[in-house]
Amino acid sequence: MEGNALNLIYQISFFGIAAFAVVAALVVVSAKNPVVSAIWLAVCFIAVAGIYALLKAPFLAMVQILVYAGAIMVLFVMIMMLMDPGKMEAGGAGQKVVRAFAAAAGAVVTVVLLVLASTAGNYKWTAWSEVPVGTSEAIGRLLFTRYLLPFEVLSLLLLAAVVAAIYLARRREASK
């Protein structure tokens, strides 16, 4: 009986957080002001971190918040630098094309998700409490053994991106 009660609490929390994340994501795409969108994006990521925490992956939850808190701040500054805050709410000429593309992308993602959901029965499911995948120890061990090569390739990719960013910024500075 106690296990059931606990399960119920988890279920309620999951659906509450998931609904919150979906609503936040909807506000992100429907808000007229890009800054409002950015802030709701942060809210959405916090909700996703909450789902990670429910799945007993505290490390992932914290990293999710840490990484995206900074990333959204960058996004915010980009918005401010690339757009005129006064004219933010006016729709541009390219809006319709952008919307069409967005709708198409959304449709593709929905179809993929539906296909995945319909084949869910083919997978072997394990209870979340049995596999400690989200702790820092487990992730560290996996990153340095089984996924060492992809991990190193990723860090090389990031390094290349950093070098490229610095090169681009420098070149523009020099041409001034």
Add this chain to the structure above:
Amino acid sequence: MNLDALLTLKLQCLWALVAFGAVSSLAGLLTWGERKQVSLIQDRIGPNRANLRFIRNWRLFGLFHIIADAVKSMTKEDFVPAGAYKWMHLLAPLISLGVSFIAFAVVPFAGPFTIRWRDVPAVEIPLLGQFFPGQTLHLSHFPVSFQAADLNVGILFVLAVGAFLVYGVLMAGFASNNKFSFLGAMRAASQMFSYEIALGLSIIGVILIYNSTNLSVIVERQGALIFGIIPKWGIVTQPLAFILFFTCGLMEIKRIPFDAPEGESEIVAGYFLEYSGAKFMMFLFSEYVELIMLAAMCAVLFFGGWQIPFVSQAGISIPLLHVQFAWTDLPWVAAHKALGIELVNLAVVLAQAGFFAFKVVAFCWIMVTVRWTFPRFRYDQIMRLGWRRILPLSMVNIVLAVGIVLVEDKFKPVIQKVLGY
């Protein structure tokens, strides 16, 4: 869920409330303490006018200013600019204040304490007992931790919460629809880029040396002794990391010399320019809560948290000098057996909590002194400091920490043998 788990949960909720109360009282005291200290520095008297008329104009060192300020700000007009984003303008101070309190959930305020009494069967517990028929509450050996949430990723939690501190500032600056506020928000964002990575990197050395991201474990391991006499506090093993962390922390809580987002002399009051009354008070209060948070983190990561040097639940011990004293050797404790040990343990826990509070208050004092001693950095200077000085130094520090860990693993037994303890 059984009775033990329920009691643990209740104690955690209770502790969350106690921590909240302690932090808010200290923050309230600091609003007065800071003004009093600056007046000492500037050779003035400071706030001393608020008094109780009916007790012979009782002034109590101006402590009534805390209440007077609260009443004053609550009764002032709450002004919202016409062009403001109304809900965001309202939400910003709430987020600032709320977020700054959250980090205290993982701070260990005192050492673990074990209740050694007797097992209580469910029948003997009024009201609640009937829901758990046939169970017993194991009070014969019940560990109590003075920490609201013992998270395994405590350090990351604090960093994640800290990353969100800037969101309140950002929303306030953006929602106010005022150019000065907006400049303040942009400065806060650019400041965040310059400190955040360095802040994260500066404590990696601490994580490596104490081999954990759990704050209570880190504090516990700082109780060890180097060479049998020097407490293994973070400041001893990672002095460079402490300086870097403290600097980045000052940037994070936007205090002078890193208060570019406020910059009274340049952008009036920066992000909270358009705030008045209770909302302004919330920003002010959250600043003090953040200050206490930084003080607590410095104490936990680098100054042994609740650790008192050489003193533990077992007794006093300095191996190098062959000082060994167990509490059970005290004649009074020996005479009272179990109760005596329990009381001594309780006294030790209280002393630890007091020592932790002392460390936190000491750091608050240092930060207030810093604020009234240094001029403000220009914000390009802040960026240069973050990226060109602190970031490389924190990377050097990680290498140093790895070296320390290797040396410690190799030579600890040898050193112990040479020094003979």
